Amino acid sequence: MKIAEVSKRYGVSTDTLRYYERIGLLRHVPRNGSGIRDYDEASCNAVEFVKCMRDAGMSIESLVEYMELIDQGDSTREARKELLARQSIAIRERIADLERALERLQYKIDHYDDIMADSERALRPEE
Template sequence: MKIAEVSKRYGVSTDTLRYYERIGLLRHVPRNKSGIRDYDEASCNAVEFVKCMRDAGMSIESLVEYMELLEQGDETTAARKELLLRQGDEIRERIAGLERALARLEYKIEHYDEVMTATERTLRAGE
């Protein structure tokens, strides 16, 4: 699959895909005889994983570390798991913060509903 197709499929710009390859997030992307990238299933799976982790807020540095560990093989399984566990903790913290923000927002909306209702009653009473 050509880079433009991968870009469209995963919603990642071609520049970003090239950058990810350059910094080691996407390793071993096959090329055809002309030197043009020809993403195979494994490369597409890597793109999907990197995109998912970036969408989840994982830093480029952590992703590079993860991919380096992955490249080293099974002896790094525990380290990779620990890295993903830390990422999960960070996501849970962000979710908790968003839930607090949502609760505050809903409180303010309810407050304005009450203010608007009281204002309407006042206006009707003065007619």
């Protein structure tokens, strides 16, 4: 699959895909006889994984570290698991932060509902 097809399929720009390859996130993208990238299933799986982890907020540095660990083989399984566990904790902390922000927003919305209801009552003539 050519880079433009991969870009469209995963919603990642071709520049980003080239950057990911340059910094080591996409390590084994095959090339055809003319030197043009020809993504295979494994490369597409790597793109999908990187995109998922970036969408989850994982840093480029952590992803590079993770991919380096994969290349080092099975002996790094525990280290990879720990890296992903740290990412899981970070996501849970972000979710908690977002839930607190949502609660605060809802409080403000409810507050405005109360103020507007009070204003409407004040404008209505006594019955």
